[in-house]
Amino acid sequence: MGFKTDAIHAGQEPDPATGAVTIPIYQTSTYVQEGLGKHKGFEYARTQNPTRTALEKNMAVLEGGVAGYAFASGMAATTALTQLLLKQGDHAICSDNVYGGTFRLFDKIVRHYGIEFTYINTSDLRNVEKAMRPNTRMVFIETPTNPLMSITDIRGVSELAHGADCRVVVDNTFMSPYFQRPLELGADIAVHSTTKYLNGHSDSVGGVAVLKRKEDAERLQFIQNAAGAILSPFDSWLVLRGIKTLPVRMEAHHANGMAVAQYLARKKEVRKIYYPGLPDHPGYGLAKKQMTGFGGMIAFDLGGLDRAKRFLERVKLCSLGESLGGVETLISHPATMTHASVPAEERARLGITDGLVRISVGIEDVEDVIADLENAFAALA
Numbered sequence: 349m350g351f352k353t354d355a356i357h358a359g360q361e362p363d364p365a366t367g368a369v370t371i372p373i374y375q376t377s378t379y380v381q382e383g384l385g386k387h388k389g390f391e392y393a394r395t396q397n398p399t400r401t402a403l404e405k406n407m408a409v410l411e412g413g414v415a416g417y418a419f420a421s422g423m424a425a426t427t428a429l430t431q432l433l434l435k436q437g438d439h440a441i442c443s444d445n446v447y448g449g450t451f452r453l454f455d456k457i458v459r460h461y462g463i464e465f466t467y468i469n470t471s472d473l474r475n476v477e478k479a480m481r482p483n484t485r486m487v488f489i490e491t492p493t494n495p496l497m498s499i500t501d502i503r504g505v506s507e508l509a510h511g512a513d514c515r516v517v518v519d520n521t522f523m524s525p526y527f528q529r530p531l532e533l534g535a536d537i538a539v540h541s542t543t544k545y546l547n548g549h550s551d552s553v554g555g556v557a558v559l560k561r562k563e564d565a566e567r568l569q570f571i572q573n574a575a576g577a578i579l580s581p582f583d584s585w586l587v588l589r590g591i592k593t594l595p596v597r598m599e600a601h602h603a604n605g606m607a608v609a610q611y612l613a614r615k616k617e618v619r620k621i622y623y624p625g626l627p628d629h630p631g632y633g634l635a636k637k638q639m640t641g642f643g644g645m646i647a648f649d650l651g652g653l654d655r656a657k658r659f660l661e662r663v664k665l666c667s668l669g670e671s672l673g674g675v676e677t678l679i680s681h682p683a684t685m686t687h688a689s690v691p692a693e694e695r696a697r698l699g700i701t702d703g704l705v706r707i708s709v710g711i712e713d714v715e716d717v718i719a720d721l722e723n724a725f726a727a728l729a
């Protein structure tokens with residue numbers, strides 16, 4: 349079936365009990381068993397829940413994997429992947445410009461289990477080749493990165509990693525499977541914060557991982573049950589509901605994102621703009637090859653903390669807040685918000701300056717979003 353059809357139907361048969369077209373929220377902790385060892389495949393809700401299963405099957409189809417597993421947050425999904433892929437003595441490679449919380453998890457928690465991490469600019473494949481070691485078991489990339497929108501060649505990284513016994517994980521949160529399908533490009537696992545575009549309405553926190561290899565899928569299912577950071581039935585239902593409109597929302601985010609990026613590129617107050625859909629973005633050519641749209645995430649530099657502060661305190665329609673991927677436009681200040689956990693020197697090295705502003709362009713009338721930004725630019729006059 350086509351992507352739009354799968355987004356609405358995959359994993360979602362009419363409810364066998366009533367014929368309800370929408371999968372019910374199975375708000376139960378356990379299931380009655382007919383006798384010892386005799387049940388309908390459901391024993392305890394940490395292990396199996398039909399609402400969560402529907403979301404997991406849906407996401408497995410959309411990402412083209414053998415199975416998907418849903419977790420309590422994007423970070424819980426990534427934590428489970430580290431439990432799947434890494435053990436004491438192993439080495440992992442990570443893009444140096446990932447979501448700050450991912451860096452925090454690896455650097456402040458996982459590293460203490462005797463696992464070494466190397467952070468590199470994965471948009472240059474030579475860096476990946478150089479960083480690979482005999483004990484490298486995971487390459488974790490985010491493309492485009494948060495917040496600088498740098499693009500990594502998923503196929504190129506996968507070819508390098510698969511020369512060794514090493515899995516490639518792609519955080520596909522910014523693009524969603526509608527615009528980018530990492531498993532088709534050679535990666536082993538796609539991970540998402542469903543909190544963002546998949547749910548799309550800023551009313552749920554969750555995560556999902558989709559796997560290409562059966563043996564990885566079986567092990568991750570074991571970890572999901574054993575460690576227990578599952579997505580609730582209600583959140584699973586919200587994300588399923590969000591995914592039904594993912595294609596139309598992503599098209600709208602892309603159209604509005606492009607219009608806002610082109611507007612920002614013309615503003616003299618903007619020192620630098622990061623949007624992979626602009627031809628002078630260094631990753632433009634690669635983005636056109638491995639993505640089918642550029643999405644609604646843009647970062648731009650206003651040249652200093654005071655200027656960013658004045659600008660962000662003037663916006664009205666664009667809500668100042670962390671997170672992204674909702675229908676409403678959200679605007680944030682990475683250095684003090686999403687990336688505050690990245691040390692200041694490292695932020696400076698990466699280009700996450702104090703003047704950097706990130707905008708997640710929503711699907712409002714784009715003229716209204718631009719008028720709000722125009723009004724905020726007046727604060728810099």
Ligand SMILES: Cc1ncc(COP(=O)(O)O)c(C=O)c1O
Binds near residue numbers: 494540541
């Ligand atoms: C790219 C990316 N990955 C992962 C996460 C973590 O997801 P969650 O907040 O659902 O734990 C975020 C959150 O902002 C993100 O932006």
